[in-house]
Amino acid sequence: MIKTLSAYVNVALVDYDDSMLDHVVELMKESLREKTDDYIFEDTWKVEENKRKLYKNEEGVWVTQPLESMFSEVIDSREMLEVMTVGITVDVESTV
Numbered sequence: 001m002i003k004t005l006s007a008y009v010n011v012a013l014v015d016y017d018d019s020m021l022d023h024v025v026e027l028m029k030e031s032l033r034e035k036t037d038d039y040i041f042e043d044t045w046k047v048e049e050n051k052r053k054l055y056k057n058e059e060g061v062w063v064t065q066p067l068e069s070m071f072s073e074v075i076d077s078r079e080m081l082e083v084m085t086v087g088i089t090v091d092v093e094s095t096v
Contacts, residue, residue, distance in 0.1 A: 001094045003038075003091070003092055003094060004089050004092070005032050005035075005038075005090055005092055007031060007088055009027075009085070009086055010083040010085050010086075011083060011086060012081060012082070014082075021049070021086060025047055025086065028086075028088050029045065032088070038092035038093055038094050039092060039095065040090055041090065041091045044090050044091040045088060045089070045090050046089045046090070047088050048087045049087075050087070053065065053081070053083070055080050056079040
């Protein structure tokens with residue numbers, strides 16, 4: 001049975017460049033390789049980048065902005081961080 005494994009990481013936009021992209025992609029690939037005993041189809045790796053803003057909630061956790069506040073007139077005064085979310089996927093064949 002073929003399934004897809006994935007991972008993602010947020011990188012502060014001020015620290016983000018091609019070198020950082022290459023570095024985090026290699027780290028995520030290695031992490032997924034270590035976490036599975038399944039056969040990895042190495043030619044199926046896909047990388048996606050998504051620029052977005054995270055906001056610190058009341059508990060101090062970075063979260064995406066709630067949909068309802070996107071349409072409100074109120075200016076959000078919470079701490080904000082622009083990030084590039086880098087995600088990878090790969091197809092694997094289950095050995096079970």
